[in-house]
Amino acid sequence: EVQLVESGGGLVQPGGSLRLSCAASGFTFSSYEMNWVRQAPGKGLEWVSYISSSGSTIYYADSVKGRFTISRDNAKNSLYLQMNSLRAEDTAVYYCARDRSGYGASFAFDIWGQGTMVTVSS
Amino acid sequence: DIQMTQSPSSLSASVGDRVTITCQASQDISNYLNWYQQKPGKAPKLLIYDASNLETGVPSRFSGSGSGTDFTFTISSLQPEDIATYYCQQYDNLPTFGQGTRLEIK
Numbered sequence: 654e655v656q657l658v659e660s661g662g663g664l665v666q667p668g669g670s671l672r673l674s675c676a677a678s679g680f681t682f683s684s685y686e687m688n689w690v691r692q693a694p695g696k697g698l699e700w701v702s703y704i705s706s707s708g709s710t711i712y713y714a715d716s717v718k719g720r721f722t723i724s725r726d727n728a729k730n731s732l733y734l735q736m737n738s739l740r741a742e743d744t745a746v747y748y749c750a751r752d753r754s755g756y757g758a759s760f761a762f763d764i765w766g767q768g769t770m771v772t773v774s775s
Numbered sequence: 776d777i778q779m780t781q782s783p784s785s786l787s788a789s790v791g792d793r794v795t796i797t798c799q800a801s802q803d804i805s806n807y808l809n810w811y812q813q814k815p816g817k818a819p820k821l822l823i824y825d826a827s828n829l830e831t832g833v834p835s836r837f838s839g840s841g842s843g844t845d846f847t848f849t850i851s852s853l854q855p856e857d858i859a860t861y862y863c864q865q866y867d868n869l870p871t872f873g874q875g876t877r878l879e880i881k
């Protein structure tokens with residue numbers, strides 16, 4: 654079964670850091686571009702970051718640029734999001750999502766994890 | 776940034792009705808437009824990619840059309856399980872989503 658499972662969410666104080674992980678299974682992880690998408694409570698979806706299959710190309714939303722770092726370990730079938738200098742407005746469910754293409758970014762997200770909640774509050 | 780204006784923001788319809796949601800881009804995005812369904816407490820699900828292509832396994836009552844700046848998502852005959860929030864998403868530049876359309880049963 655094709656599956657993505659996020660972990661690492663929790664409660665963190667403003668200015669703090671958190672590292673999210675996403676474990677992939679059921680497909681050749683190293684062949685797919687990956688993304689993080691977040692959703693604040695009761696709000697819509699916001700794309701956060703993209704990483705190419707090799708890790709050589711990375712993009713960020715302006716709202717997180719300079720604070721968040723996306724990375725991947727293809728040997729471990731895992732995607733990561735290092736979040737620093739967290740703010741209250743970063744409070745959201747964070748989803749990892751697979752790009753459906755398998756050969757270059759299509760930004761159509763066909764497989765999603767269940768999400769992990771990040772709460773930034775004192 | 777490319778802005779996506781989705782309408783309506785909410786919609787109430789009866790089972791069997793034809794339902795239409797529109798999405799307008801702030802600039803020409805060709806056919807770089809996807810549609811997602813999100814049920815409460817669940818992750819989004821890709822329904823339509825590249826404006827009009829039905830994702831594998833998605834029922835044929837769902838369809839999409841449009842190009843340039845104006846796009847339409849249609850459910851030909853609303854079913855009870857279609858109750859959800861629907862989002863458009865452009866990817867001409869970095870991805871952005873519309874604000875969502877909450878669909879309810881009348």
